Amino acid sequence: xxxxxxxxxxxxxxxxxxxxxxxxxxxxxxxKAQVDSIGVLxxxxxxxxxxxxxxxxxxxxxxxxxxxxPVIIGIGALRTRDVLxxxxxxxxxxxxxxxxxxxxxxxxxxxxxxxxxxxxxxSLSVPLxxxxxxxxxxxxxxxxxxxxxxxxxxxxxxxxxxxxTDINAARERIARLRALIPEDVTMGISGDAVxxxxxxxxxxxxxxxxGGLFPETALAITRAAQAGDxxxxxxxSDRLEPFWVLYREFGGSLRVIATVAEILGKVxxxxxxxxxxxxxxxxxxxxxxxxxxxxxx
Amino acid sequence: xxxxxxxxxxxxxxxxxxxxxxxxxxxxxxxKAQVDSIGVLxxxxxxxxxxxxxxxxxxxxxxxxxxxxPVIIGIGALRTRDVLxxxxxxxxxxxxxxxxxxxxxxxxxxxxxxxxxxxxxxSLSVPLxxxxxxxxxxxxxxxxxxxxxxxxxxxxxxxxxxxxTDINAARERIARLRALIPEDVTMGISGDAVxxxxxxxxxxxxxxxxGGLFPETALAITRAAQAGDxxxxxxxSDRLEPFWVLYREFGGSLRVIATVAEILGKVxxxxxxxxxxxxxxxxxxxxxxxxxxxxxx
Numbered sequence: 001x002x003x004x005x006x007x008x009x010x011x012x013x014x015x016x017x018x019x020x021x022x023x024x025x026x027x028x029x030x031x032k033a034q035v036d037s038i039g040v041l042x043x044x045x046x047x048x049x050x051x052x053x054x055x056x057x058x059x060x061x062x063x064x065x066x067x068x069x070p071v072i073i074g075i076g077a078l079r080t081r082d083v084l085x086x087x088x089x090x091x092x093x094x095x096x097x098x099x100x101x102x103x104x105x106x107x108x109x110x111x112x113x114x115x116x117x118x119x120x121x122x123s124l125s126v127p128l129x130x131x132x133x134x135x136x137x138x139x140x141x142x143x144x145x146x147x148x149x150x151x152x153x154x155x156x157x158x159x160x161x162x163x164x165t166d167i168n169a170a171r172e173r174i175a176r177l178r179a180l181i182p183e184d185v186t187m188g189i190s191g192d193a194v195x196x197x198x199x200x201x202x203x204x205x206x207x208x209x210x211g212g213l214f215p216e217t218a219l220a221i222t223r224a225a226q227a228g229d230x231x232x233x234x235x236x237s238d239r240l241e242p243f244w245v246l247y248r249e250f251g252g253s254l255r256v257i258a259t260v261a262e263i264l265g266k267v268x269x270x271x272x273x274x275x276x277x278x279x280x281x282x283x284x285x286x287x288x289x290x291x292x293x294x295x296x297x
Numbered sequence: 298x299x300x301x302x303x304x305x306x307x308x309x310x311x312x313x314x315x316x317x318x319x320x321x322x323x324x325x326x327x328x329k330a331q332v333d334s335i336g337v338l339x340x341x342x343x344x345x346x347x348x349x350x351x352x353x354x355x356x357x358x359x360x361x362x363x364x365x366x367p368v369i370i371g372i373g374a375l376r377t378r379d380v381l382x383x384x385x386x387x388x389x390x391x392x393x394x395x396x397x398x399x400x401x402x403x404x405x406x407x408x409x410x411x412x413x414x415x416x417x418x419x420s421l422s423v424p425l426x427x428x429x430x431x432x433x434x435x436x437x438x439x440x441x442x443x444x445x446x447x448x449x450x451x452x453x454x455x456x457x458x459x460x461x462t463d464i465n466a467a468r469e470r471i472a473r474l475r476a477l478i479p480e481d482v483t484m485g486i487s488g489d490a491v492x493x494x495x496x497x498x499x500x501x502x503x504x505x506x507x508g509g510l511f512p513e514t515a516l517a518i519t520r521a522a523q524a525g526d527x528x529x530x531x532x533x534s535d536r537l538e539p540f541w542v543l544y545r546e547f548g549g550s551l552r553v554i555a556t557v558a559e560i561l562g563k564v565x566x567x568x569x570x571x572x573x574x575x576x577x578x579x580x581x582x583x584x585x586x587x588x589x590x591x592x593x594x
Contacts, residue, residue, distance in 0.1 A: 015378050048402040049375050079346050080571040081312050103402070105345035105433050106551055106573055116572035136402050138435055254403055274377035275413035276403055 001070040001097050002129060002157035002186040003204045004036030005222040007211035008044040010258055011058055012267035015274060018054055020061055022267045026212070027065035033215035036205070036222075038066050041074035042099060043136055044209050044254055048076065049273040056089045063094035070096035072129060075120075076103045076137075083120050091126055098124065099159065101131035102139045110145050117149045127156035133190065134161060135252070147180030155185060159207045162191030163198050170194070170201035178202065192253060193244035196237035199225035209253040210243065213261055214296060242290045250287075255279055259287045264297065298367040298394050299426060299454035299483040300501045301333030302519040304508035305341040307555055308355055309564035312571060315351055317358055319564045323509070324362035330512035333502070333519075335363050338371035339396060340433055341506050341551055345373065346570040353386045360391035367393035369426060372417075373400045373434075380417050388423055395421065396456065398428035399436045407442050414446045424453035430487065431458060432549070444477030452482060456504045459488030460495050467491070467498035475499065489515075489550060490541035493534035496522035506550040507540065510558055511593060539587045547584075552576055556584045561594065 009026040012019040030038050040062040041047035041055055050058070055073075062071045073090040075098045077083050083100065090098055100120060102113045121128060130149055134140045149155060158181065163170035174187060181187075188205035189198025195206045199222065206225075211218030217240070224232035246256045259278040262269040272278055279287055290296075306323040309316040327335050337359040338344035338352055347355070352370075359368045370387040372395045374380045380397065387395055397417060399410045418425060427446055431437045446452060455478065460467040471484060478484075485502035486495025492503045496519065503522075508515030514537070521529035543553045556575040559566040569575055576584055587593075 043403070078570075102572075105400070106340070107432070107548060108572060109548065109574075112572040112574055115574075119571070135404070251404060251406065273375075274416070275399075275405060275409040277406075277409055277412075 001037045001072065001127070002188065004226065005211050005215070005219050006037040006039045006072065006188060006205055006207045007035040007215050007218065008039040008042040008207065008209055009212040010261055010267060010271060011041065011045040011050070012261070012271040013046065013273055014268070014270055018050070018058060019268055019271070020057070023058065024061050024065045026266065027062050030212065030215050031065065031067040031069045033219060035069060035211060035215050035219060037070045037072050037096070038062060039072045039074070039099060039207060039212075042131075042207070043133060044212055044257065045074060046273060047074040048103060052082070052085060052089065055086060056093060059090050059093040059095060072097040072099050074099045074101070074131070076101040076131065078103050078105055080116050080119055083116070084123055087120060087124055091124070095126060097127045097129060097156070099129045099131045101133055101137050103137050104139050108139050110142065113139060114145065114148055117152060117155070121152045121154040124154045128154045129157040129159055129188070130155060131159045132161055133159070143177055143180055146177060150181035150185045157186040157188055157205065159188050159190050160203070162194045163189065163201060165194055165197055167197055167201060170197045174198070174202040193247055196221055196225070196233045200230050200233055209257050210240070213257055213266065240294065242293060246287060246290055250279055250283055256287065259284060260291060260296065263288055263291060298334045298369065298424070299485065301523065302508050302512070302516050303334040303336045303369065303485060303502055303504045304332040304512050304515065305336040305339040305504060305506055306509040307558055307564060307568060308338065308342040308347070309558070309568040310343065310570055311565070311567055315347070315355060316565055316568070317354070320355065321358050321362045323563065324359050327509065327512050328362065328364040328366045330516060332366060332508060332512050332516060334367045334369050334393070335359060336369045336371070336396060336504060339428075339504070340430060341509055341554065342371060343570060344371040345400060349379070349382060349386065352383060353390055356387050356390040356392060369394040369396050371396045371398070371428070373398040373428065375400050375402055377413050377416055380413070381420055384417055384420055388421070392423060394424045394426060394453070396426045396428045398430055398434050400434050401436050405436050407439065410436060411442065411445055414449060414452070418449045418451040421451045425451045426454040426456055426485070427452060428456045429458055430456070440474055440477055443474060447478035447482045454483040454485055454502070456485050456487050457495075457500070459491045460486065460498060462491055462494055464494055464498060467494050471495070471499040490544055493518055493522070493530045497527050497530055506554050507537070510554055510563065537591065539590055543584060543587055547576055547580055553584065556581060557588060557593065560585055560588060
């Protein structure tokens with residue numbers, strides 16, 4: 001479950017609620033493509049913006065639409081108490097694994113984050129992936145803390161933030177972390193634009209935003225990486241460069257992928273919770289051009 | 298309401314819920330001291346960690362314990378939809394004003410933040426204070442954006458982040474923002490350690506953490522500032538320097554003030570929601586020493 005391609009779909013919504021049919025369709029598409037796992041209610045799935053009830057409902061829909069593909073559910077919340085409740089909900093609804101980010105409002109200490117993971121792990125019967133995303137959680141893991149948490153028995157993977165685009169620097173970074181964690185804990189790369197570098201540098205999986213909408217595109221890169229074909233990995237990823245440029249210029253992956261999904265009619269417009277907006281005006285035009293140029297569909 | 302001393306009490310809680318009696322006692326103490334307003338469910342009041350229902354209950358308790366002192370309620374949340382609901386709840390429960398921070402998970406754009414405030418202001422019948430706290434919201438206001446938002450008719454104050462300790466730099470900073478906002482919009486200083494500088498530099502109010510537990514101490518500084526007695530302001534604030542040192546060394550004001558409240562028995566231990574912890578071990582000993590040294594009670 002924590003190797004290969006983990007595809008993270010959007011949770012399309014508006015001010016009235018989640019668009020359940022559209023969400024199920026996105027998940028079915030991933031199941032049909034036979035991705036290795038489906039990462040539901042990640043940052044791309046806007047978990048932080050949904051109530052406990054809505055998150056349970058989305059989990060149920062995902063599990064029933066995912067066929068034989070394991071579903072990993074994001075259970076992050078500000079309070080340990082709420083994470084425990086979300087973990088129970090996710091397990092009851094059939095999640096195969098959970099993904100936990102140390103979401104913060106007040107800045108957290110290392111000891112607080114460790115205790116948070118320790119408490120949650122004690123209540124889990126499914127494996128957990130540590131979600132390291134300083135851009136949204138505003139918590140920065142030290143390697144030492146990763147090592148401590150990775151030794152908790154339920155921890156089976158770490159979703160690591162973007163590595164350097166320099167392959168040697170990326171290899172060093174992955175090797176440094178690898179040395180501190182148990183052998184059976186996998187490392188997965190986030191940040192689509194450097195995913196190919198991450199995979200070549202030794203990551204076991206790709207926690208992928210683009211894969212949540214275009215699974216075949218992301219699978220081709222992942223399978224080439226798993227076959228050790230670095231040249232094909234690089235070529236396929238380089239082809240998507242105009243897409244990665246949009247991520248860099250327009251404030252990250254979420255708004256771009258959500259805008260693409262709207263333009264292609266995979267989701268209704270708008271699909272993000274206010275105050276978040278998809279891209280408009282000239283930025284939207286740029287996205288349309290890239291969709292056409294890359295023949296994304 | 299948005300001038301003088303606005304005192305921000307803790308919302309003492311544990312994993313079972315809010316300690317309602319202790320919270321009411323904290324508010325009554327502020328009312329008795331006749332602070333100018335009580336800022337409930339600010340960052341010190343852990344608003345981000347509480348459910349809508351708990352926040353309504355805390356608002357009701359505050360209003361019924363505050364006597365003739367106006368109560369300002371923090372209504373921040375990730376979603377515009379949730380802020381609208383919280384605003385309605387706060388108004389129904391008798392809030393005299395509201396405090397709104399642009400809380401974020403995904404990084405927000407200036408236009409998103411402006412629309413967020415505009416939408417919320419349209420639904421308000423009480424005045425609003427813009428809560429600028431980049432350390433917790435991870436959104437940085439430009440002066441230009443402050444100017445735009447401050448011209449929305451319901452906006453009556455801006456809670457500004459700590460200014461420079463250099464009085465001339467602080468004066469310049471306050472004057473620069475003042476020039477961009479309407480005359481009847483006040484500016485209040487956050488960051489207890491530089492509050493005296495902020496007040497001398499031209500701020501109309503002090504949004505005070507220490508004032509939420511020690512109202513007389515904070516009132517003495519505020520009243521001296523209002524009388525134009527810069528020397529007394531400085532002397533009274535300098536006396537508290539050992540306290541400000543704790544803020545700096547131990548990761549901000551919340552953990553320090555919560556630890557002080559626990560040590561003095563104003564609240565039960567623990568009083569913060571997990572994963573947050575009050576200070577323990579040597580750090581707690583340091584806090585005890587400062588309490589004794591300053592004769593805080």
